[in-house]
Amino acid sequence: MLYFRFPFSDEIFTTDDSSAQNAVSFVSFDGLNELNFKGEIKEVPRDTFLAQGNSMKTTASKLCVFRPETKKDYEQKINKVINFVKNENLSKLVISRRKLVSYEGSKPNFSKTFLNLCEAYPNAFVYFFTKNNQSWMGAFSEVLGSFNKKTLEFETMSLAGTTQIDETWTRKELAEQRHVTDYISNILKDYSVDVTKSETYDHPSGNIKHLRTDFKAKIKSQDLEKIIAELHPTPAVCGFPKKFCQQAIAKFEEHRRSFYAGYIKVETAETIQYFVNLRCAEFFQNVALIYVGGGITAESSSEKEWQETELKAEAILKNLSFF
Ligand SMILES: C=C(O[C@H]1C=CC=C(C(=O)O)[C@@H]1O)C(=O)O
Numbered sequence: 001m002l003y004f005r006f007p008f009s010d011e012i013f014t015t016d017d018s019s020a021q022n023a024v025s026f027v028s029f030d031g032l033n034e035l036n037f038k039g040e041i042k043e044v045p046r047d048t049f050l051a052q053g054n055s056m057k058t059t060a061s062k063l064c065v066f067r068p069e070t071k072k073d074y075e076q077k078i079n080k081v082i083n084f085v086k087n088e089n090l091s092k093l094v095i096s097r098r099k100l101v102s103y104e105g106s107k108p109n110f111s112k113t114f115l116n117l118c119e120a121y122p123n124a125f126v127y128f129f130t131k132n133n134q135s136w137m138g139a140f141s142e143v144l145g146s147f148n149k150k151t152l153e154f155e156t157m158s159l160a161g162t163t164q165i166d167e168t169w170t171r172k173e174l175a176e177q178r179h180v181t182d183y184i185s186n187i188l189k190d191y192s193v194d195v196t197k198s199e200t201y202d203h204p205s206g207n208i209k210h211l212r213t214d215f216k217a218k219i220k221s222q223d224l225e226k227i228i229a230e231l232h233p234t235p236a237v238c239g240f241p242k243k244f245c246q247q248a249i250a251k252f253e254e255h256r257r258s259f260y261a262g263y264i265k266v267e268t269a270e271t272i273q274y275f276v277n278l279r280c281a282e283f284f285q286n287v288a289l290i291y292v293g294g295g296i297t298a299e300s301s302s303e304k305e306w307q308e309t310e311l312k313a314e315a316i317l318k319n320l321s322f323f
């Protein structure tokens with residue numbers, strides 16, 4: 001079962017399993033796992049969606065027994081990561097944690113939570129799926145790629161750096177986002193002679209904002225999958241150099257990222273779109289785990305990095321509804 005909503009739209013969609021064609025695919029951060037929803041993409045009337053709400057439940061077979069990292073644990077780890085970033089002369093390394101939310105005997109109302117997220121995050125791709133003993137929900141607005149099959153126009157964005165909505169940017173966030181911009185520029189120039197890049201501007205996401213730069217390029221359709229494979233994971237979710245940072249993430253993080261910081265591919269007759277899977281949670285029988293991370297640089301403060309993950313977790317936390 002899958003439901004999703006495109007950014008800036010009111011329509012809710014699902015897939016109908018009517019053919020073997022992949023319509024929506026969830027790709028894990030490490031690229032090793034892919035969960036496919038097949039058939040045609042079909043609109044679901046809002047009334048039908050709400051009526052189905054009662055039967056939407058997590059198919060996770062297991063209870064989650066997991067001790068979440070405390071503020072102290074996380075800050076100690078981030079201090080180690082800051083030293084590592086300095087010693088290895090890294091521009092940035094993205095580290096994440098999982099925040100545990102107990103249902104305390106209640107039952108999550110997935111349809112209401114989904115609609116709350118749609119309302120709170122109009123610019124986000126919002127989804128809920130439950131398949132193969134896994135249930136995930138997410139709402140975020142980072143586009144890894146968007147390809148128009150007719151015009152061959154490819155769009156992507158550099159989205160990084162986080163602060164509260166009414167605060168000003170510091171050197172740390174500006175540098176953090178610039179590294180992502182440079183990384184994307186370097187890849188696109190190998191595939192297109194006419195890459196255009198926007199000014200960098202503020203991108204609101206609920207209670208926080210990010211820095212964003214947009215890219216447009218004409219590409220060959222046969223290069224699309226190669227470009228996506230080169231872009232993912234960008235330094236917005238991993239770090240640079242990519243391979244080295246993937247290994248460092250595996251060393252520092254206590255959990256597998258699974259679909260967090262992976263991407264969601266959605267193919268329609270006109271477009272192929274790839275959304276970065278952040279601000280998301282995995283639902284078990286007894287608890288939800290919210291995945292949140294941030295870019296660590298030599299200028300990071302462990303206390304601020306903890307606060308940033310707490311603020312990011314509010315995307316799901318504040319919209320989570322129970323029966
Ligand atoms: C890795 C995450 O956010 C990325 C996207 C925007 C801002 C980010 C940051 O400021 O660190 C991250 O690069 C996350 O939300 O878990």
